[in-house]
Amino acid sequence: xxxxxxxxxxxxxxxxxxxxxxxxxxxxxxxxxxxxxxxxxxxxxxxxxxxxxxxxxxxxxxxxxxxxxxxxxxxxxxxxxxxxxxxxxxxxxxxxxxxxxxxxxxxxxxxxxxxxxxxxxxxxxxxxxxxxxxxxxxxxxxxxxxxxxxxxxxxxxxxxxxxxxxxxxxxxxxxxxxxxxxxxxxxxxxxxxxxxxxxxxxxxxxxxxxxxxxxxxxxxxxxxxxxxxxxxxxxxxxxxxxxxxxxxxxxxxxxxxxxxxxxxxxxxxxxxxxxxxxxxxxxxxxxxxxxxxxxxxxxxxxxxxxxxxxxxxxxxxxxxxxxxxxxxxxxxxx
Ligand code: NCD
Numbered sequence: 001x002x003x004x005x006x007x008x009x010x011x012x013x014x015x016x017x018x019x020x021x022x023x024x025x026x027x028x029x030x031x032x033x034x035x036x037x038x039x040x041x042x043x044x045x046x047x048x049x050x051x052x053x054x055x056x057x058x059x060x061x062x063x064x065x066x067x068x069x070x071x072x073x074x075x076x077x078x079x080x081x082x083x084x085x086x087x088x089x090x091x092x093x094x095x096x097x098x099x100x101x102x103x104x105x106x107x108x109x110x111x112x113x114x115x116x117x118x119x120x121x122x123x124x125x126x127x128x129x130x131x132x133x134x135x136x137x138x139x140x141x142x143x144x145x146x147x148x149x150x151x152x153x154x155x156x157x158x159x160x161x162x163x164x165x166x167x168x169x170x171x172x173x174x175x176x177x178x179x180x181x182x183x184x185x186x187x188x189x190x191x192x193x194x195x196x197x198x199x200x201x202x203x204x205x206x207x208x209x210x211x212x213x214x215x216x217x218x219x220x221x222x223x224x225x226x227x228x229x230x231x232x233x234x235x236x237x238x239x240x241x242x243x244x245x246x247x248x249x250x251x252x253x254x255x256x257x258x259x260x261x262x263x264x265x266x267x268x269x270x271x272x273x274x275x276x277x278x279x280x281x282x283x284x285x286x287x288x289x290x291x292x293x294x295x296x297x298x299x300x301x302x303x304x305x306x307x308x309x310x311x312x313x314x315x316x317x318x319x320x321x322x323x324x325x326x327x328x329x330x331x332x333x334x
Contacts, residue, residue: 001326002136004114005145008199008228011165013325018155020321021314028068039070041328046100050091051077051139052108057290057315058139058149062105065320071327072100088113092120096130102327107139109257114138135326143189143258148322149289150195152315153250156307159314160285162247165203167229178231179205180245182238185270185295188215189255192289196250197225197232204229208242210270243279249286253293271295277303287311 003009009017027034047066051059059075066073082091088108095101106114117136124130140146157163166178181200187193187209197207198221207230209217222232235242251272254263272286277300280286286306288296300306 002114002118003138003147003322003326004118004136005138005141005147005150005195005198006115007224008202009147009151011202014151014154014199014202015158017151017318017321017325018158020324021155021317024068024320024324025317035068038068041324042066042069042071044100045071045102045327046098047071047073047103047105047323048095048101049073049075049077049105049139050080050095050107051075052080052082052088052106053140055107055139057312058107058146061312061316062137062139062148062319065316065323068316068320069323069328071323074101088116089120092117093124096121096124096134099132101134102132103135103137103323105137105139106141109142111142111144113141137322137326140191142191143194143255144191145195145198146191146289147195147199148315148319149192150199151322152311152318153192153196153287153289154199155314155318156287156311157248157285159310160307162285163200163203167204177245179203179247180208180242181205181248181250182208182210182235182242182246183250184210184272185212185252185266186215186255187211187217189258190252193250193252194218194221197221197230201225201228201230204231206231206233206245208233208235208238208246210235210238212266212270238276238279240279243276243281243284246280246284248284249276249280251286251288251295253291253295267294271297272300272303272306273297274299277305280305 027038049062063073095104106117114136121134138147154163164175164179166175225232254266256263288308
């Protein structure tokens with residue numbers, strides 16, 4: 001199985017992922033001998049981390065997630081033969097020939113790079129050059145998708161009881177209104193936002209989007225999310241009425257490497273201002289995928305509702321859970 005991010009993982013699998021992440025974490029912290037048990041889960045596996053674009057959180061968390069489950073990692077970032085002109089296809093083909101490698105985590109500045117990687121593996125299989133499964137995990141493809149960031153964001157919401165579908169029979173968390181979030185910023189180019197909108201859409205939320213007029217959510221993503229039952233509402237100002245219903249707020253930097261125009265006053269307009277903090281409910285939570293720039297003023301970074309630190313650790317457990325789901329499915333559940 002590959003994680004490309006084009007379509008939502010879906011509620012059932014997401015919840016399974018969250019529960020697995022919880023189990024792994026509890027085992028790590030609580031169970032005597034838990035750490036060494038965890039190390040047996042992916043013993044013998046090698047995971048290639050092919051990071052052709054800058055990364056701190058995503059790279060470190062994938063690397064530590066593999067390590068905690070006992071897998072080896074090979075990090076390829078700067079100085080790969082891509083710099084000599086080798087194509088992504090040839091790099092993937094090369095890695096697939098090493099018999100230890102069972103997954104490739106790929107970050108690249110090119111949209112759809114993970115799909116291209118999958119095509120290479122399929123081709124190798126079809127001509128008899130590859131006989132085992134290798135999972136491709138999209139860790140960000142240009143301004144495309146970043147599914148594992150969305151998984152960790154949703155996991156963080158879930159842990160704070162901020163992820164529910166009010167139309168589910170039974171409505172387990174007894175919520176009387178639809179889940180509601182406000183997304184601020186560069187929704188045109190930020191892959192983390194694309195994945196967030198898509199992955200959360202299956203919970204049928206209301207999502208308000210406050211973004212620069214020339215940076216709109218790509219139509220395809222809007223349409224898919226709407227078909228899944230999400231109500232996406234573009235807003236031209238943030239007001240009290242919205243703050244009353246919002247369960248969470250999501251901020252992101254201006255993706256300057258993917259725009260021709262400079263960011264201007266983006267951080268003032270689309271950042272976590274004191275006005276937003278004053279209007280937001282006490283029980284609402286604020287999220288940011290990092291890296292944080294001026295859109296996240298220092299004073300906001302220490303607001304109790306800002307769950308950045310939790311997102312970071314959650315990111316490691318969710319990626320460990322994902323590795324387990326993809327590579328160790330036959331293992332008994334812990
Ligand atoms: C995001 C990314 O790379 O898309 N960062 C991350 O993975 N934590 C967001 C960003 O770069 O702004």
